Amino acid sequence: xxxxxxxxFWAGLMFIAFGLFFLFVARNYQMGSAVRMxxxxxxxxxxxxxxxxxxxxxxxSLVFAGPKIPKMSFKPIxxxxxxxxxxxxxxxxxxxxxxxxxxxxxxxxxxxxxRAKEVTILAVLxxxxxxxxxxxxxxxxxxxxxxxxx
Amino acid sequence: MDMTxxxxxxxxxxxxxxxxxxxxxxxxxxLGTLIGVxxxxxxxxxxxxxxPVTFSLSPITALIMLAGIYYGAQYGGSTSAILVNLPGxxxxxxxxxxxYQMARQGRAGVALATAAMGSFFAGxxxxxxxxxxxxxxxxxxxxxxxxxYFSLMVLGLVAxxxxxxxxxxxxxxxxxxxxxxxxxGTDVNSGVLRFAFGISELADGIGFVTVAMGLFGxxxxxxxxxxKDEREVFTNKVTNMWPTKEDWKRMWKPxxxxxxxxxxxxxxxxxxxxxxxxxxxxxxxxxxxxGHEFGKGAIEGVAAPEAANNAGAQTSFxxxxxxxxxxxxxxxxxxxxxxxxxxxxxxxxxxxKPQLFWGMIASMWVGNxxxxxxxxxxxxxxxxxxTVPYRILYPSIVVFMAIGVYSLSNNPFDVLLMMIFGLLGxxxxxxxxxxxxxxxxxxxxxxxxxxxxxxxxxxxxxxxVFFTKPISAGFLIASIVLLIILLLPNIRxxxxxxxxxx
Numbered sequence: 001x002x003x004x005x006x007x008x009f010w011a012g013l014m015f016i017a018f019g020l021f022f023l024f025v026a027r028n029y030q031m032g033s034a035v036r037m038x039x040x041x042x043x044x045x046x047x048x049x050x051x052x053x054x055x056x057x058x059x060x061s062l063v064f065a066g067p068k069i070p071k072m073s074f075k076p077i078x079x080x081x082x083x084x085x086x087x088x089x090x091x092x093x094x095x096x097x098x099x100x101x102x103x104x105x106x107x108x109x110x111x112x113x114x115r116a117k118e119v120t121i122l123a124v125l126x127x128x129x130x131x132x133x134x135x136x137x138x139x140x141x142x143x144x145x146x147x148x149x150x
Numbered sequence: 151m152d153m154t155x156x157x158x159x160x161x162x163x164x165x166x167x168x169x170x171x172x173x174x175x176x177x178x179x180x181l182g183t184l185i186g187v188x189x190x191x192x193x194x195x196x197x198x199x200x201x202p203v204t205f206s207l208s209p210i211t212a213l214i215m216l217a218g219i220y221y222g223a224q225y226g227g228s229t230s231a232i233l234v235n236l237p238g239x240x241x242x243x244x245x246x247x248x249x250y251q252m253a254r255q256g257r258a259g260v261a262l263a264t265a266a267m268g269s270f271f272a273g274x275x276x277x278x279x280x281x282x283x284x285x286x287x288x289x290x291x292x293x294x295x296x297x298x299y300f301s302l303m304v305l306g307l308v309a310x311x312x313x314x315x316x317x318x319x320x321x322x323x324x325x326x327x328x329x330x331x332x333x334x335g336t337d338v339n340s341g342v343l344r345f346a347f348g349i350s351e352l353a354d355g356i357g358f359v360t361v362a363m364g365l366f367g368x369x370x371x372x373x374x375x376x377x378k379d380e381r382e383v384f385t386n387k388v389t390n391m392w393p394t395k396e397d398w399k400r401m402w403k404p405x406x407x408x409x410x411x412x413x414x415x416x417x418x419x420x421x422x423x424x425x426x427x428x429x430x431x432x433x434x435x436x437x438x439x440x441g442h443e444f445g446k447g448a449i450e451g452v453a454a455p456e457a458a459n460n461a462g463a464q465t466s467f468x469x470x471x472x473x474x475x476x477x478x479x480x481x482x483x484x485x486x487x488x489x490x491x492x493x494x495x496x497x498x499x500x501x502x503k504p505q506l507f508w509g510m511i512a513s514m515w516v517g518n519x520x521x522x523x524x525x526x527x528x529x530x531x532x533x534x535x536x537t538v539p540y541r542i543l544y545p546s547i548v549v550f551m552a553i554g555v556y557s558l559s560n561n562p563f564d565v566l567l568m569m570i571f572g573l574l575g576x577x578x579x580x581x582x583x584x585x586x587x588x589x590x591x592x593x594x595x596x597x598x599x600x601x602x603x604x605x606x607x608x609x610x611x612x613x614x615v616f617f618t619k620p621i622s623a624g625f626l627i628a629s630i631v632l633l634i635i636l637l638l639p640n641i642r643x644x645x646x647x648x649x650x651x652x
Contacts, residue, residue, distance in 0.1 A: 007580075007581050007582050008317070008320075010581055011320055011323075011581040011582070011583055014577075014581065014583075015320075015323040015327070018327055018330070019326075022330050022345070025345055026344075029337075029340075029342055029344060030340070030342070033611060034606055034611035034613070035606060035607060035610055035611035036607065037339075037599075037602070037603050037606065038340065039337040039339070039340045039342040039344055042333065042598075042599040042602065042603075043330060043333055043344065043345075046326050046329050046330050047330060049326055050323055050326040050327060050330070053319055053322060053323045053326070054323060056319055057317070057319050057320060057323065060319075067582075069580050069581065070580060072576075072580060073372075073375070073376045075375075076371070076372045076375035076376065077372055077573065077576065080368060080371060080372055080375075080548065080569075080572070081569050081572070081573065083548060083552075084368075084548070084552055084565050084566075084568065084569045084572075085565070085566060085569060087552045087556075087565060088552070088556060088562030088563075088564075088565030088566055089562045091556065091562065092562075100549065103545075103548065103549060103552060104545050104548075104549060107544070107545045107548045108541070108545050110372075110375055111375055111540075111541040111544070112375070112541065113541065115541075118541075118542065119545070122542055122545060122546070126545070126546055126549055130549065130553060134553055134557070138203060138206065140553075140557050141560065
């Protein structure tokens with residue numbers, strides 16, 4: 001077996017996996033009949049169709065040549081994801097302002113170059129703007145500071 | 151044409167011209183232009199980002215602002231296409247071809263003015279077209295039963311596949327994945343919790359704002375960070391804005407053709423600004439006697455697609471307002487916005503909420519006027535913005551998206567989910583699977599299942615019903631024909647060429 005089109009190879013596998021996943025999980029629900037469709041009916045049909053399509057894409061990738069998958073860059077993936085998770089889970093314990101500081105600095109590490117001074121200025125401006133617009137203006141119920149300080 | 155259209159438009163302007171609606175229309179079109187100018191952030195991510203903010207507004211004000219973002223982005227997209235040779239908006243891809251060449255010849259100002267005037271003219275005509283065609287269509291749609299709706303959605307999804315780049319099979323699979331993800335949460339019919347795995351946050355399903363921001367916003371940022379950002383901006387070359395007599399003579403016909411082609415392509419399910427601009431450029435290249443100048447700075451190559459993308463952006467509201475069916479990812483978000491506001495999208499909106507319906511149409515004309523009046527003098531400001539490096543821009547976008555998604559239910563889970571969809575979106579990009587069909591499927595999933603169930607219940611389980619009702623059969627036959635055409639080898643090749651050309 002030789003992979004001629006890596007993009008289609010992996011896309012096909014992905015669709016097969018998703019299709020089978022939904023098919024498999026839907027088995028826990030009631031199927032019903034065509035007249036009275038149970039909760040499993042529609043997802044089973046769709047999941048089956050998707051697995052079949054994925055299979056075709058997969059088989060095609062062994063026959064027809066296609067482009068390679070471009071290189072993945074893990075640096076932005078890592079820092080952007082980390083920035084989001086930290087913001088989400090630190091907002092309540094640390095407050096809006098500190099969570100923003102962390103998010104801005106961590107996400108800035110994901111770029112090509114990190115200029116500390118520039119990021120600091122950006123962080124100050126963004127925090128002032130966000131506090132004024134989201135907390136004061138739109139009255140989103142975010143604590144501004146850590147719980148132990150207020 | 152009967153006179154009610156004028157009384158309806160008068161009602162609409164009465165709504166659109168109230169101070170609060172004017173203000174939000176202005177905010178919408180300015181924001182739209184801003185994100186249109188800036189490459190790397192599109193209307194889908196922006197509208198998704200702003201949806202939570204619109205909770206506090208009245209429905210009409212919210213929709214006016216969100217609509218303004220979409221057509222405003224068409225104006226802004228042309229600015230960066232002409233000045234930097236970077237499409238700020240996907241629908242401005244073809245404007246780069248001739249617009250940037252004009253800029254290199256020192257005619258950036260003329261190109262910008264042509265784009266703005268073409269867009270304005272198209273905007274005015276498209277407003278009238280929406281006003282004329284929406285009511286009769288809504289009347290037809292009122293007679294639609296579940297089988298017609300189901301078949302119409304099938305057609306809409308197939309059309310989304312037509313528009314996707316690359317492999318048809320992969321696009322269909324993306325639609326299916328979207329439909330399935332749309333089913334996560336409580337099943338309305340049985341009350342069974344599906345695909346939630348005991349996560350209480352998933353009981354109400356996955357929020358489409360979360361999905362849209364992840365797939366379009368986060369994934370886009372990660373992809374952009376791979377590229378070095380290099381821009382050559384023609385800042386000092388924007389001096390003379392006024393087209394010469396010769397320019398006028400050459401541009402009015404392309405604007406006219408672009409407007410009408412764009413309006414027609416915008417109405418089609420799966421249509422919108424993108425299809426319109428590609429179609430208009432191709433048509434113009436064929437019919438114009440200056441066809442040989444295309445790609446070398448022909449003014450027609452700016453006028454026609456710019457008129458068309460604005461016309462298409464506006465007429466794509468017709469299927470949304472009359473049928474409640476989104477024709478592209480932005481319209482899918484508009485449906486979401488309506489549902490958040492407690493309005494069930496569909497043909498009944500026009501009769502039950504005429505202020506909303508006509509107010510939105512009137513606001514489109516008002517917004518276009520604002521755009522043309524404000525944009526030309528503000529070009530200088532937009533140019534300055536283009537020089538803002540991406541390393542400053544993207545942390546700001548991350549911040550706004552995170553705040554927006556967190557505020558949906560005040561829960562970090564949504565931020566996590568957005569991140570997961572961002573990673574998924576990035577993988578999709580790498581594997582050449584387009585996310586737009588997925589988003590459409592995601593919005594339509596529950597609606598489709600509901601209509602399928604009802605239709606099958608009414609027909610006592612006989613699927614032939616979809617083919618015995620004439621309207622439903624028409625939609626399905628159109629979908630099947632479209633799919634077959636797409637899978638034919640030579641058409642497939644042509645389609646790939648068309649996308650490569652852009």
